[in-house]
Amino acid sequence: MTKNIRKELNEAKKAYQSKNYEDALNIYEKHFIENPENLNEWDKIFYSWSLYQIYIKDCEDEDKLFQAAETVTELIEQEDLTKKSVCAYTFSVFKVLDYLYAQKDYYTLIVWLEKIDSSLLDQNRYEKDDRVFRSRKEKYFDYATKSYFECNDFERCIEVSKEALSSLNKYTNNSDIWYRWRIAKSLKELFKNKEALIYLNEVLKVKKDWFVFKEIAENYYILKDCKKAQKYLCDAVLTNDPIRIKVNLYYLAYKILKDINPDIAHKHIELFYAIKMENDSKVPEDIGDLLIEDEHLDKKVLEREIKDYWTEFKFKDKKLQYGTVTKIFEHGKSGFITSDDNESVYFNVYEFKEGKASLGQYVSFFTEKSFDKTKNRESVRAIHIKAQL
Template identity: 40%
Template sequence: MNIREDFKRANELKFRGDYKEALEIYERHFRENPESFKFKDKENYAWILYRVNVQTFKDEEDFYGSAEFITQLVPQKDMNVSKNCVYTTAVFSVLNQLNDDNDYFSMIPWLDKINPELLDEKPYRKYNRINKSKRERFYQYASRAYYKTGDYDACIEVSTHALESLNSFRDDLDIWLKRNIGMSLKGSGKFKESLPYLLEVIKVKHDWYIYRDIAEVYCMLKRPLDALEYCCPVVLSDVSDYSKINIYYLIYRILKGFNEKQALKHAQYFYLLKKEKGYRIPEDIENLGIDETRLDKLQLKGEITEIWQEYKFRDIEPSHGTVVKFIEEKNYGFIRPEKGKTLFFHASEFKGDTIYVGQKVKFYTQQAFDRSKKRESLNAVYIRAE
């Protein structure tokens, strides 16, 4: 049987889904007579190799080795012209895996294998969801990988090019590209230049760490009052204190120049969190001589929360009303304000010893989401007895 007949048989096996036997035929001929392979033969070989070793991650050596071999076997096609490209499909399989593993350093050489201009910008549907195009995903991966590996100049360059060249952005990709630019400028010590990008991000995204990033930039720009404004939502966020541990150290550094008492509380809480986790404690905190045996962590946390709640509502006039219902076993109730509709409150928002129906209170309001009614609502927060 000659090589053409063998390849015909291999393609019949491929059509039937018997990829392993088809792969054996191509591998044998490539070992013995690689110069006899035409472009279409190489492409068929590459697709079969992809199906067997790359499409499903089973063996690490086979997965990465086969993907690498595919990039040597065939070139990258222009996907604006050609619908399928095994080169691109194999490289993105690797990039997807490395991204899932947060292995950003290993992503760089694979990103270098891709010419983004040959990637299409057409989104695709999978599991009833519209997903990013290959070109969008390339820029997403490249921007993140360069930022995470500390190559800030490359991150700024590729992110800026993406913002200028992409026609549309899914899943707020443009916002995350701007954040990566802002954080890269911040990492390069260009704090003033980073600020506009981060302030652009915060208009859309309200994650606690974005507020933290802006607070740190304002601190470096020696604008402490602006920094405190952005520290507030971080401290009052629901995220674990261990995740946002460094915000307490930042606040200590900001406050120690003009409010020593409050600064010390944040330093003490930061110290307790660090000590509890066995983390290294900065020298300036160690030098404070904090005696942990005299501190109550929960009490300290409550005092700090109180400071920031007062700060949050400092320029807002409180509302007044009456507690009309309180369900003690469920820790929530309702307040009828002097004006407007009855408001829900959680017992944790009450700053006093007891809650009872008929109690006169002053409070503030905050946007919330009523899950039972599946709509936006207004809750009473930071409630005090009058």
């Protein structure tokens, strides 16, 4: 290498350090094209950072973003961010990952995920505007588990999700629950329904969403255990979520109930059909022969009749209890009822079916098993609370 070449490369380094990124990039690109062997390891690092600053950091041109990031991965190797604070390789690849994830391009995302060694990623979270943001390692696992599931690589989804659960020391926004959720969904796709239920019950301890109940009901239905399927189906139907987002739940209910209670099963399929017709959506072929008079369907009436059925189903074998509201927390969202048997029972205010919760109020209620996230143990909570005169 001549003295002039080394002088130019040193000038490129000084230009970068002075934040003259374009000047630095022009010099590095020239020598990389003409005589790439002249670039030493530090030249490659500064060349990579120049590419990052110009084409990757805030780039809106997809082609330039991909081309620059690809060049970075050819120039240098990924460094260990548990020992260093910066790495042009990792920063560049993650910019591509963020872009692809936003585009929901999961197949290409997997290609770029495979350029990352997750063991070299840090677990440093950061806070901004009272929000906690994921570490790079957690983001990697979020992207990877979602991508493998969406691409139907269920075995790999399970493998990476389990790796996330064993290697992360902190979880943001219940990400550990979503890893278990994806494991369960993948196991169902692999016809391992009993194993799926193990993970779903872990999810249910924290998330009481309708779709979790539905997923459990569906697994029991596949296992031909309609009794347990009905139990979780009931909880899914009785949530207060809009019926339009639960449309497929009513189709599942129809399949579970059609040989148990044909009349109520038909109401579920009518509601399913009405929602589908309202949105001009296709319906499964197996309901094509059913006698559904769509011009007479009233979604509100059907929803009320269905909820009445499931409310009776839910509480038919439960003991109705009575007690007094003795504590409401300052945030107003929950509190405690002291039962007539002198037991203290936790409640959420949304369980009040009539009126609002107030101290000293005498109420009736049922109880069900719950999970105390603060104490990390099973508990009991009051549900279907009604004020008593």
